[in-house]
Amino acid sequence: MTASPSFQRVDYSLRTNKHIERRLVFDHLRRLQPTFPLSAYRYLGLGSMWFIDFAMAHRALGIENMWSIERPEGAGRAEFNKPYSCIEVKPGSVSSVLKAMRAEDWAKPTVAWLDYDGRFDEEVREDCERYLKRAKVGSVIALTVNAHRNSYRPGQGLEKVNSIKTLRDLIGDAVPADAASANADVSFDDFSGVLSKSILNFMSGAVRRSGRETEDLPDRFVPLFQLHHEDNAPMITIGGMVASWRQLTLLETIFETDATRLMAGEAAVKDSLDLIPITMKEKLALDRLLPCSPETLAQQIVEMGIKLEPEEAEKYRRLYTHFPVFAQTMI
Amino acid sequence: MSSPQQSTSELKRAKGSPTKDFFVRMITRDITLVDCILDLLDNAIDGARRSIKRQGSALSGSGLAGYRANLTVGNERFVVDDNCGGISLTDAVEYAFHFGRRKDAPHDVDHSIGLYGIGMKRAIFKIGRKARIESRPPKESFAVEVDVAAWEQSDDDWDFDLSPLEGNEEIGTRIVINDLYPQIANSFADPTFVNELIRTMARDYAFVIDKGFSMSVNGTEVPRYEYRLKEGEDVTPAVVEYTDDGVNVRIVAGLMKELDADIPDELRLADTEAFGWYVVCNDRVVLAGDKSDLTVWGQQGFNVWHPQYRGFAGFVFFESDDPKKLPWTTTKREVDVSEPLYLRALARMKDVTSQFTAYTNQRKADPVEAKKAELAATSVSIASDLKTPRSMKLPKVEGKIPGEETVTVAYQRPRGQVKEIAESLGNFNMSAREVGIRTFEYYRKMELGKS
Numbered sequence: 001m002t003a004s005p006s007f008q009r010v011d012y013s014l015r016t017n018k019h020i021e022r023r024l025v026f027d028h029l030r031r032l033q034p035t036f037p038l039s040a041y042r043y044l045g046l047g048s049m050w051f052i053d054f055a056m057a058h059r060a061l062g063i064e065n066m067w068s069i070e071r072p073e074g075a076g077r078a079e080f081n082k083p084y085s086c087i088e089v090k091p092g093s094v095s096s097v098l099k100a101m102r103a104e105d106w107a108k109p110t111v112a113w114l115d116y117d118g119r120f121d122e123e124v125r126e127d128c129e130r131y132l133k134r135a136k137v138g139s140v141i142a143l144t145v146n147a148h149r150n151s152y153r154p155g156q157g158l159e160k161v162n163s164i165k166t167l168r169d170l171i172g173d174a175v176p177a178d179a180a181s182a183n184a185d186v187s188f189d190d191f192s193g194v195l196s197k198s199i200l201n202f203m204s205g206a207v208r209r210s211g212r213e214t215e216d217l218p219d220r221f222v223p224l225f226q227l228h229h230e231d232n233a234p235m236i237t238i239g240g241m242v243a244s245w246r247q248l249t250l251l252e253t254i255f256e257t258d259a260t261r262l263m264a265g266e267a268a269v270k271d272s273l274d275l276i277p278i279t280m281k282e283k284l285a286l287d288r289l290l291p292c293s294p295e296t297l298a299q300q301i302v303e304m305g306i307k308l309e310p311e312e313a314e315k316y317r318r319l320y321t322h323f324p325v326f327a328q329t330m331i
Numbered sequence: 332m333s334s335p336q337q338s339t340s341e342l343k344r345a346k347g348s349p350t351k352d353f354f355v356r357m358i359t360r361d362i363t364l365v366d367c368i369l370d371l372l373d374n375a376i377d378g379a380r381r382s383i384k385r386q387g388s389a390l391s392g393s394g395l396a397g398y399r400a401n402l403t404v405g406n407e408r409f410v411v412d413d414n415c416g417g418i419s420l421t422d423a424v425e426y427a428f429h430f431g432r433r434k435d436a437p438h439d440v441d442h443s444i445g446l447y448g449i450g451m452k453r454a455i456f457k458i459g460r461k462a463r464i465e466s467r468p469p470k471e472s473f474a475v476e477v478d479v480a481a482w483e484q485s486d487d488d489w490d491f492d493l494s495p496l497e498g499n500e501e502i503g504t505r506i507v508i509n510d511l512y513p514q515i516a517n518s519f520a521d522p523t524f525v526n527e528l529i530r531t532m533a534r535d536y537a538f539v540i541d542k543g544f545s546m547s548v549n550g551t552e553v554p555r556y557e558y559r560l561k562e563g564e565d566v567t568p569a570v571v572e573y574t575d576d577g578v579n580v581r582i583v584a585g586l587m588k589e590l591d592a593d594i595p596d597e598l599r600l601a602d603t604e605a606f607g608w609y610v611v612c613n614d615r616v617v618l619a620g621d622k623s624d625l626t627v628w629g630q631q632g633f634n635v636w637h638p639q640y641r642g643f644a645g646f647v648f649f650e651s652d653d654p655k656k657l658p659w660t661t662t663k664r665e666v667d668v669s670e671p672l673y674l675r676a677l678a679r680m681k682d683v684t685s686q687f688t689a690y691t692n693q694r695k696a697d698p699v700e701a702k703k704a705e706l707a708a709t710s711v712s713i714a715s716d717l718k719t720p721r722s723m724k725l726p727k728v729e730g731k732i733p734g735e736e737t738v739t740v741a742y743q744r745p746r747g748q749v750k751e752i753a754e755s756l757g758n759f760n761m762s763a764r765e766v767g768i769r770t771f772e773y774y775r776k777m778e779l780g781k782s
Contacts, residue, residue: 121759154760161760173526178551205523218517245513260406263520 014326017229017273021237022053023322025142025225026060028269029111032241035250036109036138039063044112046070046094049081053113058084065108069097094127101134109136115144115237119151120199125170132203132221133210138247142225142239143199147192153185163191167198174202192228196236200226200265207242214244222251223265229273240268275315275323282306283323286313290320351483358449359457362662364518365531367457368402369663370450371411371506372532372546373615375400376539377443378415378504385416396543403549404528406520409458409511414503417468420493427451428475428491443613443654449661451506455479460510465496467503472496529553538614541714558609560644560717561586563708569683569723578656580676583717584645584683586725589705607636608680609646610666612657617666620644625666627681634684639691642705645684646713647676683723690725701726740767 032038039062047054047068057063066087070078075091082089090097094114112131116124124145131141152163162185167175175198179186186194200223207221223240243251248259255267278286289300297317298310306313316323349357359367379398400413418427455462455477462477473493482491511519518524529548536546537556546553560568560583568585587606608626610618622628622636626645629635649657649672658666658673666673694701704726711717753761756769775781 154758166760173523173530175526176522177526177529177554201522201526204521208517208521208524217513220517220520260520263406 014277014324015231016277016324017231017275018235019324020273020275020319020322021227021229021271022056024227024269024271024273025113025237026056027322028224029061029140031254032140033061035254036247038111040109041065041139042067042108042110044069044110046113046115047078047082047087047089049074049078051081051083051087053115054087055083057111058086061111063111067097069094093123095123095130098127098130098134106134107136109138111140111142113142113144113239115142116146118146119148120145120170120195122170125202128199128203129206132206132242133212135242137214137219137242137244140224140239140241141203142237144235144237145195145199147195147228147234147236149186149188149191152191152195164194167195171198171202174198174205176201192234192236196226196228196238199236199238200240200268203238203240204263212242214246217245219244220248220259220263222248222262223268226265226268226270227273228271271319273319275319276312278308278312278316280325282308283325286316287320290317292317348486350486351489355456355479355483358453362453362457363664364457364515365528366662366664367450367454368411368528369532369535371454372400372402372536373663374450375411375413375415375504376536376544378413378417379544380443382416394542395539398543399545399547401547402528404519404525405549406516407509407511409508409515409519410505412503412505414501417472417502417504418464418466419468420466420471420473423466423473423475423493443652455506455508458511458515459508460512462506462508465505465507467496467498467500467505469502472498525549534619535616536614537616538611538714542614558644558646558713559587559710560584560713561589561705561708562711562716565704565724565726566708567721567724568717569686570717570720571679571683572720575672575675576656577653578649578651578672580672581648581650582645582676582679582683583648583713584643584680584687585723586642586687586705586708587644588642589702606641606644608684609644610658611646611648612659612663613650613654615663617659617663625668627677627684630677630681633681634688640688643684643687643691645680647680649676686723687725690728693728694726697728701728740771742767 029038041061041063042065043054043057043061043063044067045053045057047070051068054066054068057066064086066084067090068078068082068087069090069092071093072091075089078089092100112135114124114127114131118124120143124143128141128143131139135141149163152166153160154166155161164175164179164186167179176194179194179198204221204223207219212219220243221240222243223238225237225239227237229235229237241247241251248262251262251267252258255262257266261267285304285306286297286301289297289304292300294314294317297313301308301310301313308316362370375398376395379395382398383394398413398415400411400415403410403412451464456479460479462479464475464477466473466475472495474496475491475493477491525548529551532546532548532553533540533556536544536553537558540546540553540555541557562568562585566586568583571580571582573580604620607620607622607628608618609616609620610626618625624630627633651657656672658670658676660667668674749763749766750759752766752770753759756766761769772782
């Protein structure tokens with residue numbers, strides 16, 4: 001990877017692409033309403049001190065039962081910072097909270113967003129597996145993990161282990177058979193795609209292997225998210241719904257496709273979000289041109305003297321309705 | 332039920348024929364979905380061999396080149412499509428749809444892997460409720476429609492109707508199964524199942540693919556997997572060959588991968604999967620990487636498998652023109668351990684295994700030098716390079732002058748903390764044991780100034 005010039009580097013605290021990703025996730029979830037009564041669901045997340053996804057789940061989906069898992073040492077501060085009274089801070093790890101859930105807790109359908117900073121490892125795998133096995137049918141999972149290839153290549157120098165081997169050790173046959181040959185590793189650019197596909201396969205396999213059924217017919221996993229975003233490190237957000245056969249037919253109607261295509265990931269929102277930050281002046285100038293075709297935009301930015309690379313302007317054109325505006329205020 | 336009107340002579344025979352639904356349930360119960368699919372591939376491979384025999388060419392080297400079987404598995408249907416000669420109309424009328432191999436069935440293929448005349452029907456019954464078989468042999472193509480529910484209606488009529496098929500499509504057989512059972516459809520829609528199927532096919536048909544046969548699943552070519560053992564100046568695999576009751580038996584065993592300098596505490600399954608014994612009948616792998624008493628391990632006082640042996644692999648090949656002589660069961664996933672032919676082979680397999688297990692103890696005297704010698708050997712192909720008999724050779728380990736007496740240090744710490752140190756040491760997959768050694772060495776260096 002080549003280092004980008006400093007003006008293209010991201011103010012990490014603002015995280016433009018992460019913000020766009022959240023908007024895409026919640027917009028996609030809204031498509032499930034009103035067929036799936038998400039406002040009666042529980043939202044399970046890792047709200048940290050900011051609770052940004054919680055605010056969106058509350059406002060966009062109307063969810064009023066919310067659990068935020070927080071490390072015990074941060075739980076007090078999180079309790080102070082939580083924006084709504086309906087948020088319950090659960091001290092512990094995801095694993096300990098899931099393990100402590102009683103049958104009546106699992107009985108409530110849930111939207112869980114397990115938004116990790118780190119890589120997909122044994123612990124995350126077990127958290128996902130536990131959730132997919134126990135969650136009420138109709139529940140949704142979104143999982144965010146680091147997708148930097150080096151995070152999956154232990155060792156140093158020439159001793160580095162192939163990233164595909166790391167994945168195969170973790171999730172075996174969920175890794176596509178043709179991901180890479182025995183000795184060669186997958187390329188840096190292709191890795192996040194292979195990782196996304198592998199984890200989605202793993203989720204689908206976890207639902208099947210759990211043997212869970214509704215009305216004597218097997219529950220299925222339907223992929224709903226396959227997103228890649230990059231503010232600093234490359235990250236992926238993947239996930240979907242554990243659906244009963246009745247819910248599968250409802251999803252067929254919502255997404256106007258058949259069950260086979262649903263399970264193959266056709267209903268998943270897919271995007272790669274790596275927009276560079278743009279200034280307020282550039283944003284206002286671009287917005288005045290939008291909506292318009294890619295060709296028109298390419299031509300107009302030259303005429304107006306906007307010094308953005310055409311591909312960056314095109315990314316903005318595609319996602320401008322989701323692009324955040326961050327402002328500094330004195331309070 | 333008897334009735335007052337029946338005479339005693341009418342009561343002399345008790346009905347013993349099975350109902351069809353009982354029959355269908357029983358034959359599909361003890362076989363996995365993957366093994367059912369492999370049964371269909373076995374039929375295709377037999378078809379290719381039959382076709383070659385008809386053409387009069389010998390089976391050697393890449394003798395199966397040009398023949399293929401393609402699988403399509405999905406939520407809606409299952410398809411196996413091959414170009415392996417098709418089923419002839421006479422065979423279909425007389426034998427192929429018969430349940431069980433008829434006594435008068437012709438012996439028309441050498442090294443057959445089709446055993447009991449049950450594979451195709453069992454696979455259909457296991458997978459779905461409706462099927463269509465299209466066979467296009469060199470002449471007289473035909474199709475058979477199977478509607479399992481309708482067929483089960485009559486307990487007396489076990490036959491299937493054949494109808495002629497027109498067209499000039501490629502010679503071969505195509506089986507399409509529809510109306511899949513929900514659990515089967517669930518598996519077929521799951522990519523992890525499909526990948527498992529590809530991996531199993533690569534492993535179990537490695538010696539068939541090696542001869543040129545090609546297979547694919549949903550467009551992905553099943554990779555050619557070549558089993559190899561190490562051979563060099565200090566290392567030679569054992570090769571034993573003999574004939575027993577019309578069965579050719581070949582045993583090849585040795586070092587698949589250099590052994591570990593020491594045995595890590597946490598052994599991952601994936602790392603050990605390849606090691607152990609393989610049983611291969613007419614080129615079809617029946618047991619792979621076995622570490623149980625189905626082969627030598629723990630058999631009547633023989634050593635049970637131990638992580639110390641990882642690196643060992645043994646292959647026993649049974650080959651016969653008559654598949655009934657081979658020591659496998661109907662699922663082709665188990666061996667018949669009471670079969671005298673197999674017991675005699677086991678005795679020889681134990682001989683070569685014990686040479687190896689003894690070596691793993693000897694090498695403890697100087698594991699570093701032993702590993703050097705193991706690493707120096709190159710890998711050779713079991714299928715093509717290890718034909719002629721030879722004795723097993725392993726590095727000679729001269730014990731070093733005994734050093735300072737050692738003690739074992741063992742303690743427990745939270746997993747997260749150990750992982751944190753492993754990461755800081757530059758390898759998040761480092762074993763807990765290695766973390767312990769490195770931190771001990773670090774203390775010696777930093778606090779005592781010793782290395």
